[in-house]
Amino acid sequence: MSASPASLLPPTQPLSSEQAALLDRLTGGLDSAGLWWLSGYAAGLARAGVAPAARTAVPAAPEAQPATTLTIVYGSQTGNAKRLAESLAGQAEAAGLAVRLLRADAYPTRELKNERYLYVVISTQGDGDPPDDARGFVEFISGKRAPALPELKFAVLGLGDSSYPQFCEIGRKLDTRLAELGATRLLDRGDADLDLETVAEPWVTRALTVARETIKSTPRASVTPLRPLAAAPSAPTREAPFAAELLANQRITGRGSDRDIRHLEISLEGSGLHYEPGDALGIWPVNPxxxxxxxxxxxxxxxxxxxxxxxxxxxxxxxxxxxxxxxxxxxxxxxxxxxxxxxxxxxxxxxxxxxxxxxxxxxxxxxxxxxxxxxxxxxxxxxxxxLRPLTPRLYSIASSQAVVGEEAHLTVAHVEYAVGEELRWGTASNFLARAAEGEHLPVFVEANERFRLPADTSRDVIMIGPGTGVAPFRGFVQHRAETGASGRNWLVFGNPHARTDFLYQIEWQDALKRGQLHRLDLAFSRDGIRAVGHADATPAKTYVQHCLRENGRELFAWLESGAHLYVCGDATRMARDVHATLVDVIAEHGGRDAEAATDYLNDLQSQGRYARDVY
Structure with a gap:
């Protein structure tokens, strides 16, 4: 289990226990971008010698930036946009530029009218959707409230997957809209495929060059360390993965199931890799x-x-x-x-x-x-x-490191189907299905700050995860039980058949008995539970959204009492259907119209209480 921020302070730290507790609360939900900004804010106060009485609270975000500041905003679903934005920010700072780096949902949109230099790095998901952390940002810029921007200079890097029809659609929309608002392009939009080195990395290089030529650099203070700093050992990364031993590879769907779903246990011993519940394990596969x-x-x-x-x-x-x-x-x-x-x-x-x-x-x-x-x-x-380069695949980690130690568990659906008399496979799932215990797999950890358990362990959590989407929630429940969280846990799970496809059935039943799982609702879509219309109607398939609708009153009551809501799984159908059902439930049981219910759900998302890990 990772240490709290306050516990990392040196023994001589000048904070009272109350101040240390406040520091824990302040930093608990921040990602690296937020921590970067907070460190700069605190350093600025120290340099200015501002007395404690002169400030009663840290502002949620910095006010209008100096005209020489480069603001970099990113929206990322799988981490690529985040990595590129962080790389650009780091290089710009090293070049002497004043930079602020913000995740899109942390960007104060009221400040857009005062921006002078803005870079946006943003991905497109599925059928032309923004990443979850950028929905509000995209809606604001696309909407009527967006201000005229005659003094803004900008550039947009869009990321996407050209196997989807709406390739880089969100980047294109933002680039067009910012120009419509009167802003001036510093360089042409980049449309990057999964092959990042072809478009994305050269775009970052050009963007840095343009920024250095356009924006006045700021003298940077230098600090001489009191003693030489030892170089930290480099942890495995996407570019330099760790060869991890496969400890177990077990099929967890029953005989007769048309799905081959595997539970994998992978050793991280000696890697130095650490993860939090909600993070993903990256796998570099080999083609069949x-x-x-x-x-x-x-x-x-x-x-x-x-x-x-x-x-x-x-x-x-x-x-x-x-x-x-x-x-x-x-x-x-x-x-x-x-x-x-x-x-x-x-x-x-x-x-x-x-x-x-x-x-x-x-x-x-x-x-x-x-x-x-x-x-x-x-x-x-x-x-x-x-051909496009082979890229790593990300799998939600199905374990808590507080429970399993130097291991990571995965839940993987082996994609295999027939075309005529031949089989077709998914690349990574087939690679993992073929892997024998004792073999070594190239892995790395991909952090997912958007999909975190609440820092307040008394909060309830609602977890919606059909199929392999249940994976992170196995880690959630393990972690909450191990760390003594007092909040309730509600899991909604679905799959085709109860007899063959009830993933981790014994574990969930045991968690219910132990009081580690407080509610479990199930939807087995092919078991013909519900009939529609008259007697000869075809039985309707029962999905997780039906469970949500049927238990809408209690679901809304949990949300009203402060519960955090999580969705994991298929982005194209399930996540959209669940989102629409949540809007309906909030409207019906909260006495709201559809627009107000949508605003309610968006507000939960902005608070970090509605998180999705969809693919």
């Missing part, structure tokens, strides 16, 4: 060997022939196994393949009016299907250059 051989055969390539990727020379087989994405199609690759295939069908799919066909093609076909259906001539080097 059978798929690599099928791709080589379809193109008539020799797997041992050398290819070049950046500064590396390696065999084509190795490049396809470990360095290139083979299971997800993207529009840029389709464009290049269509030119070589000379197919009227592909040309039609890629035409502006073929957006629906393109979305269907990307959703339903993998690379191997495209290569076989629309043959084309490639050289090996051109082919690997056109």
């Amino acid at each position: 060997p059978a798929l690599v051989e099928a791709v080589l055969h379809a193109l008539g390539f020799d797997g041992e022939q050398p290819v070049t990727l950046g500064n590396d020379s390696l065999s084509l087989r190795e490049a396809l196994l470990r360095r290139r994405e083979l299971t997800r199609l993207s529009r840029p690759f389709l464009l290049q393949h269509a030119k070589r295939a000379r197919s009227d069908v592909l040309d039609g799919v890629l035409a502006p009016e073929g957006a629906a066909l393109l979305a269907s093609l990307i959703a339903e076909q993998q690379l191997i299907d495209l290569l076989r259906t629309y043959p084309a001539s490639w050289t090996a080097d051109e082919f690997v250059a056109a």
Whole structure:
């Protein structure tokens, strides 16, 4: 269990116990961006010699910034936008610029009219949605309350996944809207795919150069340490993962289930890796060997022939196994393949009016299907250059380190389905399903500050997690029990069948008996619990949103008493349906119209009491 901020103070710290407690409360919910700002604020007070009597409370956010300050705002769902924004902020500070870095939901929108230099780094989720931490920011800038911005200079970096039709849509909208409000672009918008080094990293470099040329740098005070500082050992990172031993790989769906869901236990011993409930474990996967051989055969390539990727020379087989994405199609690759295939069908799919066909093609076909259906001539080097880089996959950690120590547990659905007589797989899930106990997996921890348990352990928590979305809530319940949290825990879980798909059933039942879980509501969608209409109607599928609606009065009562609400799982359908149901429940039991109910839910989100980890 991590130490509290106050416990990290030196023994000679000049704070009373009451002040230390206040410090705990102040810093408990802050992410790295907030802590950065708070440290600068406190240092400024110290330099100015402001007496305690002159200030009664720390303001929620700094007031209007000097004209030479560069503000960097990020909205991030998986951490990529956050990492890039932090990198840009760090480099800008090192160059002598005054910088403030803010997560989008911490940005005081009233200050937008006073900004002079603004960089926005923001991702697009699913079908053109903003990340959860940027919804309010995007709505404000897009809405009628946004001010005219004739003195603002800005730039936008959008991140997305080109396998989705609304690629980088939020970045495009913000870039267009800021210009409509009268702001001036410092540099053109970047639209970055999962291949960050192609667009995102060069954009950050250009953005830094432009900022240094445009914004007046601020002299920085230097501090001479009293004694040399020892270099901290470097923890494993995304770029330098830890080789973690796989301790257990167990199927937890029953015989007869059409789903292969695995419980994995991974050793972090000796890694120095630490995580909090709600964080994710990143896995660098290897493509299925059978798929690599099928791709080589379809193109008539020799797997041992050398290819070049950046500064590396390696065999084509190795490049396809470990360095290139083979299971997800993207529009840029389709464009290049269509030119070589000379197919009227592909040309039609890629035409502006073929957006629906393109979305269907990307959703339903993998690379191997495209290569076989629309043959084309490639050289090996051109082919690997056109494919997107293989990226790590993030899995919500299904354990509490306070309970399992130097381990991390995962709940993984193995994606495997038939196309004709052949199988297709998901990259990382197949990699993990194939992994044998004792093998080593390249891993790193991805922090998720947006998905944290309440610092006040007396608060109730409501956890909505169908399917593998239940994973972080296993860690939540473990952690709350281990740390003696007095608040109640309510879990809403769903899956197709109770007999075969009730994940962690024995653990949940044991937690109920021990009083560690106070309420458990279940929705098994294919068990035919509910009929609709007349007697011969098809049984309706029961999902978690039905549980929420049926228990709406109690759900609203928990929220009114201060409960924190969490949703984890599928973003495209489940999360949207749950969100809509929550609005309906608040409207019905809170006596509000739909708009007021939506505002209520948005307010919970801004307070950190409504958090989603959706994918």
